[in-house]
Amino acid sequence: MAVTASRIASAPALDVERVRRDFPILERSVNGRPLVYLDSAASAQRPLPVLRAVEYYETHTHANVHRGVHALSQAATEAYEGARERVRRFINAQSTREIIFVRGTTEGINLVAQAYARPRLGPGDEILITGLEHHANIVPWQMVRDQTGCTLKVAPINRRGEVELDRFLSLLSPRTRVVAIAHVSNALGTILPVKRMIDAAHAHGAVVLVDGAQAIPHSSVDVRALGCDFYAFSGHKLYGPTGIGVLYGREELLATMPPWQGGGDMIRTVSFEETTYNELPWKFEAGTPNISGVVGLAAAMDYVESLGLEAIAAHEQRLLEHATRELERIPGIEIIGTAPHKAAVLSFTMQGVHPHDLGTILDAEGVAVRTGHHCAMPVMTFFDIPATARASFGCYSTEAEVASLAAALRKAREVFT
Amino acid sequence: MDLKELYRDVILDHNKRPRNFGRIEPCDTHAEGHNPLCGDRLTVWLRLKDDRIEDVRFEGKGCAISTASASLMTEAVKGKDIPAVQSLYGRIHSLLTQQDAVPDASLGKLAALSGVREFPARVKCASLCWHTLNAALERSAAPVSTE
Numbered sequence: 001m002a003v004t005a006s007r008i009a010s011a012p013a014l015d016v017e018r019v020r021r022d023f024p025i026l027e028r029s030v031n032g033r034p035l036v037y038l039d040s041a042a043s044a045q046r047p048l049p050v051l052r053a054v055e056y057y058e059t060h061t062h063a064n065v066h067r068g069v070h071a072l073s074q075a076a077t078e079a080y081e082g083a084r085e086r087v088r089r090f091i092n093a094q095s096t097r098e099i100i101f102v103r104g105t106t107e108g109i110n111l112v113a114q115a116y117a118r119p120r121l122g123p124g125d126e127i128l129i130t131g132l133e134h135h136a137n138i139v140p141w142q143m144v145r146d147q148t149g150c151t152l153k154v155a156p157i158n159r160r161g162e163v164e165l166d167r168f169l170s171l172l173s174p175r176t177r178v179v180a181i182a183h184v185s186n187a188l189g190t191i192l193p194v195k196r197m198i199d200a201a202h203a204h205g206a207v208v209l210v211d212g213a214q215a216i217p218h219s220s221v222d223v224r225a226l227g228c229d230f231y232a233f234s235g236h237k238l239y240g241p242t243g244i245g246v247l248y249g250r251e252e253l254l255a256t257m258p259p260w261q262g263g264g265d266m267i268r269t270v271s272f273e274e275t276t277y278n279e280l281p282w283k284f285e286a287g288t289p290n291i292s293g294v295v296g297l298a299a300a301m302d303y304v305e306s307l308g309l310e311a312i313a314a315h316e317q318r319l320l321e322h323a324t325r326e327l328e329r330i331p332g333i334e335i336i337g338t339a340p341h342k343a344a345v346l347s348f349t350m351q352g353v354h355p356h357d358l359g360t361i362l363d364a365e366g367v368a369v370r371t372g373h374h375c376a377m378p379v380m381t382f383f384d385i386p387a388t389a390r391a392s393f394g395c396y397s398t399e400a401e402v403a404s405l406a407a408a409l410r411k412a413r414e415v416f417t
Numbered sequence: 418m419d420l421k422e423l424y425r426d427v428i429l430d431h432n433k434r435p436r437n438f439g440r441i442e443p444c445d446t447h448a449e450g451h452n453p454l455c456g457d458r459l460t461v462w463l464r465l466k467d468d469r470i471e472d473v474r475f476e477g478k479g480c481a482i483s484t485a486s487a488s489l490m491t492e493a494v495k496g497k498d499i500p501a502v503q504s505l506y507g508r509i510h511s512l513l514t515q516q517d518a519v520p521d522a523s524l525g526k527l528a529a530l531s532g533v534r535e536f537p538a539r540v541k542c543a544s545l546c547w548h549t550l551n552a553a554l555e556r557s558a559a560p561v562s563t564e
């Protein structure tokens with residue numbers, strides 16, 4: 001998904017002013033200033049088509065799914081299962097049986113950890129992750145390690161914030177059973193060479209999960225082209241609702257996995273002696289799902305495809321390059337994460353000003369950035385910093401907003417000198 | 418929202434040149450505080466005589482508010498006995514969290530922290546050192562303390 005110069009040149013331009021009109025929240029002010037929302041990597045805003053799809057569902061369609069012959073229940077079920085097909089097309093999965101609705105990336109990864117890894121792994125087996133991972137792709141594997149006695153290995157990163165590929169490759173062995181890697185780092189923006197990593201892991205017989213939370217809004221993802229076994233992402237980073245996400249899993253693997261939660265919807269028959277489980281994908285969807293979230297997610301996928309993922313990626317890439325140049329001109333700024341292939345995320349520190357103070361000063365100027373460890377404490381430890389400030393961009397971000405960010409940063413320097 | 422209320426000169430000064438910064442070795446008690454949200458970490462070291470704080474120092478990495486608050490705290494509690502420190506702790510807590518709290522004269526320079534309450538996200542930064550001091554004192558009071 002590296003955005004090359006030729007792709008930037010050939011992608012149709014995004015009409016950002018028109019895009020912004022789709023996002024009502026961008027009209028509001030914060031602390032008396034126009035909102036400059038540079039925190040899309042934490043959660044993106046929702047466009048009107050998503051809000052309207054959810055509203056329409058709530059006002060016209062809502063009932064429980066898969067359990068009624070009445071009109072609304074059928075309509076809700078159609079909306080829900082129709083969205084599953086929408087997701088399948090979005091990531092080019094083979095079948096809707098491979099699309100499991102979950103709460104988000106976190107739940108998707110935990111599902112794989114508990115239903116795939118836990119029953120299979122034991123002492124002597126290894127799970128391999130990287131030094132760039134979000135806590136959501138670390139902690140579930142530590143839990144499996146503690147439950148099974150397997151070993152958790154970590155491929156280190158370098159000063160640019162890239163995974164050291166040689167080290168990653170040398171850590172693979174026949175003992176490696178599961179490889180879990182981010183597609184894009186949320187803390188630094190680094191794009192990982194996942195295709196190469198997946199192929200190498202498969203050569204050793206390992207199963208690969210890709211944490212796609214930060215990749216899905218910035219590139220078109222084709223799970224079959226990638227060849228990954230599992231791919232997890234969240235709706236709210238893709239201009240969709242919170243509380244909904246997707247776990248893609250290759251059918252062959254999902255079929256052999258036990259359910260991980262029990263309840264309604266995931267069963268076929270229940271008696272007190274025995275229960276037979278539903279087929280895929282419902283086997284992994286116990287209980288009443290987040291139906292309006294699913295509807296909103298499908299609308300978000302329609303929306304980003306109507307803009308064009310290539311156009312979005314090209315726009316964000318231009319903005320990232322522009323912002324990098326602007327921030328480098330500000331004395332005391334150090335950009336953390338300088339890999340040549342990055343997506344829409346700019347992490348930085350300012351000498352003499354703690355990121356937390358930066359966050360407050362920027363907020364007073366209406367500029368929303370994230371400050372902290374970004375749920376990636378090991379990355380902070382690697383760079384020996386307590387935290388960074390992180391600006392992240394979306395389809396609605398503009399050069400004028402980068403200028404507001406730069407102005408607010410200069411102001412922060414003034415306050416502290 | 419007025420940044421000048423938050424980043425008063427006293428705060429900026431104590432951030433830049435924190436007082437009583439460092440360790441006390443050997444100490445009578447110490448405790449470590451951590452605010453995982455922003456990564457602030459600090460350790461408070463104490464030397465006690467009876468129930469009086471003879472010496473206090475702190476060490477750590479944090480934002481301007483947490484560093485300045487810790488620096489101001491060490492100045493305020495040095496030489497005080499524990500009941501007086503506890504009463505101060507209560508008054509600081511009100512100052513940081515109650516909208517209508519008026520800093521009384523006895524707070525001295527600590528009154529500079531009153532701007533923090535306009536910034537709810539930052540209250541934890543200012544109170545971290547006080548919680549840590551409290552933990553250190555509690556530890557010293559615990560009968561099985563190995564300190």
Ligand SMILES: Cc1ncc(COP(=O)(O)O)c(C=O)c1O
Pocket residue numbers: 041042103104105106107134136137182184185186211213214234375
């Ligand atoms: C790389 C990465 N993985 C996982 C997550 C967790 O996503 P969620 O909180 O939506 O489950 C995030 C979100 O911050 C992320 O950026």
